[in-house]
Amino acid sequence: MTTSIRQRSNYSFWLLNAAAYLTWLGILVTALPELAGAPNRTLVLVLFGLFFVGLSVYAFLEERPFQVHLYLLFQMAIAVGIAVQVPDRAASGISTFLFILSAQAMLFLPLIPGLLWILVFIVVTWVAAFFAFDALHANDFVAILGGYLFFGTFGAGLRQANEARQRSQQLLAELQEAHEQLKAYTSQAQQLAVAEERNRLAREMHDALGHRLTVAVVQLEGAQRLIPSNPERSASMIEAMRAQLKQALAELRQTVSALRSPENTAVLPGSLATAVTHLAHTFQEATGLPVHLQLPDDVPLLPEAHRLALYRAAQESLTNVQRHANARQAWLDLSADDERVTLTVADDGQGFGSEVVDGRFGLIGLRERAKQLGGVLTLGAAEQGGAQLRLQLPIPHVEAADA
Numbered sequence: 001m002t003t004s005i006r007q008r009s010n011y012s013f014w015l016l017n018a019a020a021y022l023t024w025l026g027i028l029v030t031a032l033p034e035l036a037g038a039p040n041r042t043l044v045l046v047l048f049g050l051f052f053v054g055l056s057v058y059a060f061l062e063e064r065p066f067q068v069h070l071y072l073l074f075q076m077a078i079a080v081g082i083a084v085q086v087p088d089r090a091a092s093g094i095s096t097f098l099f100i101l102s103a104q105a106m107l108f109l110p111l112i113p114g115l116l117w118i119l120v121f122i123v124v125t126w127v128a129a130f131f132a133f134d135a136l137h138a139n140d141f142v143a144i145l146g147g148y149l150f151f152g153t154f155g156a157g158l159r160q161a162n163e164a165r166q167r168s169q170q171l172l173a174e175l176q177e178a179h180e181q182l183k184a185y186t187s188q189a190q191q192l193a194v195a196e197e198r199n200r201l202a203r204e205m206h207d208a209l210g211h212r213l214t215v216a217v218v219q220l221e222g223a224q225r226l227i228p229s230n231p232e233r234s235a236s237m238i239e240a241m242r243a244q245l246k247q248a249l250a251e252l253r254q255t256v257s258a259l260r261s262p263e264n265t266a267v268l269p270g271s272l273a274t275a276v277t278h279l280a281h282t283f284q285e286a287t288g289l290p291v292h293l294q295l296p297d298d299v300p301l302l303p304e305a306h307r308l309a310l311y312r313a314a315q316e317s318l319t320n321v322q323r324h325a326n327a328r329q330a331w332l333d334l335s336a337d338d339e340r341v342t343l344t345v346a347d348d349g350q351g352f353g354s355e356v357v358d359g360r361f362g363l364i365g366l367r368e369r370a371k372q373l374g375g376v377l378t379l380g381a382a383e384q385g386g387a388q389l390r391l392q393l394p395i396p397h398v399e400a401a402d403a
Contacts, residue, residue: 016107016158020055020100024048027096031086044085051078051097061108068108072117075101076124083128095125095144099151106155107162118152214319215286216244222288240286272307273299273334276314280332283318290329291318300336306393309369310334310343313377313391316362317345320389325349327386336395340375343391346382366391 028048035041054075061068079097098121106114125144223237268275273295280291302310314332321330327349335342363379366389370377375393382388 016100016103016155017055017058020058020104021052023096023100024052024055031082034086040085044082047078047082047085051075051082054078058104065109065113068105069113072101072105076121080124080128095147098125099147102148103151103155103158106152107159111156114152114156118148122148213248214322215283216241216248218287218322237286244282244286268304268307268311271299272302272310275307275311276332276334279311279314279318283322287322289322289327292329292331294331294333294335296334296336299334300341300395302341302393303396306341306373306396309366309373309375309393310341310391312369313343313366313389314345316366317389320362320387321345321347321349325351325386329384331382331384338395340392340394342393344388345390346384346388347386348382348384349386351381351385352379352387 031044031048035044038044054071058071061071076098079101082097102114102118102121105117109117122145220238220241223234223241226234226237270278276295277293280293283289284291314334318330318332321327325347327347330345330347333342333344333346335344363377367377369375370391370393373393375391378390378392380388380390
């Protein structure tokens with residue numbers, strides 16, 4: 001505490017205290033010849049020593065107003081004691097000491113208490129001069145009054161300069177703290193951006209490659225069974241599988257391109273209706289599972305993120321129907337009104353199990369897409385007896401292209 005106090009007011013304190021020590025030394029040197037052989041010489045020197053000790057204690061009184069008042073009272077009493085022991089120099093000795101005390105009062109005390117102390121010093125000086133000389137000439141009184149005002153103004157100026165420096169240091173510390181916080185926030189934002197991009201690419205790879213590879217595996221299994229009995233059909237299925245794998249490779253290249261250039265994002269080729277129709281027909285041909293497709297007459301204009309989310313939802317849903325539903329047929333419905341567009345995929349299979357609802361990466365990715373776009377993803381039972389997935393996205397009021 002003491003160290004920080006002296007650091008905060010170092011230049012104000014040391015400048016004023018240096019003047020106080022020099023003044024004390026000048027008065028002592030002037031008084032020593034007159035004290036030679038005087039019976040009270042020892043007492044006067046003790047009083048001078050006490051005043052010196054008081055000057056040394058003053059450094060520790062900043063931000064302690066009560067102790068500053070005690071200090072000023074103590075030092076004033078010492079000055080009066082010296083004046084009493086050296087009566088010929090009562091007025092000048094007291095006024096010189098009290099000049100220093102007036103500057104110190106204005107440095108460590110607020111304006112009003114500091115001015116009140118200066119008023120006390122003036123009264124004490126006038127009383128001491130009255131008892132020493134029976135009167136105080138007007139010229140002397142004006143000079144003494146000017147001295148108090150000068151030293152008081154000097155102390156007040158040091159106080160204002162010290163407060164301004166403290167405010168500057170506080171502002172600098174706050175600025176440095178804000179800078180550190182900004183650096184921390186920037187680092188967090190970069191980490192969040194990296195995590196978000198990683199999640200986006202994970203969703204794209206899962207939704208795109210997962211669907212293609214699932215369909216390819218189904219075709220390969222069917223072709224393997226048909227090789228002995230129907231080689232031509234088996235060859236046709238292998239050719240379809242090859243097409244699926246080529247599409248998967250193209251999508252993988254697109255994902256790698258996005259990794260190299262973060263500004264590149266997946267783009268749905270063609271219109272949403274065309275892409276969904278092609279998806280349903282390709283899936284039906286590859287798996288033999290009928291897909292009942294229903295599309296609106298007019299698909300509203302949607303941003304690319306909305307179109308891709310709806311397409312990935314349809315893709316992931318059909319993949320789950322093939323892998324988990326044990327269904328005989330599926331229904332894919334795309335509808336829209338003025339406020340939202342809705343994709344519904346249902347089947348007549350065995351429904352959702354808890355491990356499918358909670359732990360599948362594809363469904364986790366679809367929930368993330370829906371949340372990012374302000375939509376809702378719901379899972380439940382279908383009217384046909386199996387599972388149903390429904391994705392609802394709000395239609396933003398922005399220009400979009402759905403070629």
